[in-house]
Amino acid sequence: MFAISPLRENDFPGWYQQVIKASDLAENSPVRGCMVIKPWGYGLWENIQALLDKVIKDTGHENAYFPLFIPLSFLEKEAKHVEGFAKECAVVTHHRLEENDGKLVPTGELEEPLVVRPTSETIIGESFSKWVNSYRDLPLLINQWANVVRWEMRPRIFLRTAEFLWQEGHTVHSTEKEAFEETLKMLKVYKDFAENELALPVIPGEKSEGERFPGASNTFTIEAMMQDGKALQAGTSHFLGQNFSKSSNIQFSNKNGDMEYAYTTSWGVSTRLIGGMIMVHGDDDGMRVPPRVAPQHIVILPIMPGKDAAKDEAVLECAQKLSKDLKAQSYSGREIRVRVDKRDKGGGEKNWEWIKKGIPLRVEIGPRDLESGTVMVARRDKAHRDKLKMSFEELNEKVPELLEEIQNNYFQQAKSFRDSNIETSLKTREEFESYFQRKEGNIGFVRAKWCGDPKTEEELKKLKVSIRCLPEDQNGKVGKCILTGQEATIEALFGRSY
């Protein structure tokens, strides 16, 4: 028996929805396509923010904040950008409500409608055009933590929601080389962050032309594989060339005193990472949260049978003392996060709540344990009946090690699942098509040579397949394009995606 129904293998999308509910991460809101991120889900996001923000700052970037609203005319400046973003966005047209027959109606029509930012290149570009004057002002390295809105027709919590939370980096450089290096540097930051902190193995690479960010010269991505074999774009880093500096007029005087257009980049990750963690780490008992970003590392479950008030009190006291000792330890450079769950609920019920939430460690402490000075410790990466008896001292001593083991287990499990689901032996278009038309077993990624013809990207859509990226690690050998049979040097990663 498992806590989640349906099981992953029977109905992955149904399982995903149920895990979100059972783990209390988030819920749909009455506003179509917008989600409510509940404390357990927001706690994950807060840890993502804290950890990533530190790396962003350590690499020389500063945080700032720009307006939520973008004038229509700004969005129109960059042709491909407007094409990519105008279709589905929230438009503010009025700035006032008035009562009419007991109903509120929008009045005070704006002269120019405002778009709720789907991304901030154009509005930040406007500021940058004023901030940048001389080569001495460069590089300009700015990051923003914000909410953005992209009206989604088929929303799905954490993956595609009308509103989501993210960070968006925007930088300006005096040379193409430096801007390109920045783009790759941040891709590396995302890769390391995803793998080390979220335990998400990812494949970094460049997007094909058909998958590029609207207005970018080059888009780089980290792609993760979910347990249904589909790909999730987990973060992107864009080299924007001079496209946006020309449309936003970001010019600087170089060392010779001549005016030049600057080179810009942008890069972001979002609350979608939480969706990725659910689909990579979750199991049929619910969520499993990687310790590095877990809102709580340990829950202590005091067992208080309610027959002897003094004994119950002693158990609670002991739990509090243990919590205090554990909190004094550190794991991965931060305080260990412990909660004592003293809610007036049955022990089995509470235990299962925490299993479904995916807390890394559960510690049970009852009246008999007080005498022996021991507790029962359960790891979320093991079967739920598989508990270890430990003395208080042993637990205190071992806790950072236990958490690190769980973190590594999640990463290794995800990596071996992914690696065993990348098909690299296909040779022909027929094999390729039959791979993606399979009904049984996992459909994962295909890695094969690709000639780069944009037409083939269109054709892939019929198979509901796309090029996820041209992976960073290329062998450079010449071969045959899996789709056209033409000579090809580049290897591409093909897959279905979220």
Added chain:
Amino acid sequence: MFAISPLRENDFPGWYQQVIKASDLAENSPVRGCMVIKPWGYGLWENIQALLDKVIKDTGHENAYFPLFIPLSFLEKEAKHVEGFAKECAVVTHHRLEENDGKLVPTGELEEPLVVRPTSETIIGESFSKWVNSYRDLPLLINQWANVVRWEMRPRIFLRTAEFLWQEGHTVHSTEKEAFEETLKMLKVYKDFAENELALPVIPGEKSEGERFPGASNTFTIEAMMQDGKALQAGTSHFLGQNFSKSSNIQFSNKNGDMEYAYTTSWGVSTRLIGGMIMVHGDDDGMRVPPRVAPQHIVILPIMPGKDAAKDEAVLECAQKLSKDLKAQSYSGREIRVRVDKRDKGGGEKNWEWIKKGIPLRVEIGPRDLESGTVMVARRDKAHRDKLKMSFEELNEKVPELLEEIQNNYFQQAKSFRDSNIETSLKTREEFESYFQRKEGNIGFVRAKWCGDPKTEEELKKLKVSIRCLPEDQNGKVGKCILTGQEATIEALFGRSY
């Protein structure tokens, strides 16, 4: 000569604008009423967030995130609430843009327009109505860090902007008593936070009926005095009674199994606090940032004359070493924040930039200092020529103490300014009116007895005066209302406000 023109005494609003510009805290954006918060201003906000978030969590609250958009029908639920917020708000009416004659036009009209949240009681109430079922689910203690939008006709950076950043706490309780206690607890949290961290002396008290939050039963506030004698509402805490639980249907089954409406509270502070700090601490040389929330505590200014490359290099190395040593120290429980300003600019120019930004300590280090092992240290709370010669060791040792002295100085200066500008000796309406009609000298606050008649609040508007609060510390003695001459027990604080 001062760095800012106009001076405070000649044109306070003009001075305020110039300080924001000179200190590089923020700027106006092309979107009317929206501001761009630049890194120095956002750094202040990040510290406010970090410090306040900790206290909010330590008092048992958890963070969550709710939708940016509120359906019109939600806003309509609470009569006073809609009256208070419908007038000026951004309304989303379409979810798509289409090209028409080369222009983008809004299409895809929404069935029900959405309001960009001016505050979240109604949308959070909808979630709470589902989360709360039994008394066991209470208290529910939630906080949100978010952006909100209130369309302002006369925007002013940090004080009244269409979009601003804030935190909004929303809690649900089973009893009136507990909810009321929560309201006062958070008021106390705000008072301590403003005074201890922002060095802003504030007067806590209750708002009069005319100044209440739309839909609240009681509104409490902390009021600060700016250097022009005007009041700034720096934070509010609302006891909402059962008003919102009735309109949002937040019911719980009590211990007897009967259904009851819950009692709710909400409370918030915003980026307006930054405006308050500017107007309380700034001087005619620019901003002065309280060390506890300063984005950087210390700037090290290496003096590199550029004549001897080796010597210049040695100065820079020494500055880096000093920076590292200083960063290893802590102040008020957090790492000391140090920046080495090695930009290729003149020493005087750089020095003035940092004076205008209001960094607490400036440290100059030049070729001659290397030999003597000393530096020149300037405190922002002293005259800018008033520098101390210190050995490296002495600086390292004293830096937490220096910062704390500056923090305390700012608070004491602000407090003595405020206290000397509260007029408590007025007896009659004539004296009251002539006080607020004065042309010369500071017009501060008047503290006097008030009968509580709502009509008098209307009359005060002619004088551009309002009741800021009924201060917490009441002597309870009977006296005469300064406005009506009627018998009155309560003392009110009157003033002009932002």
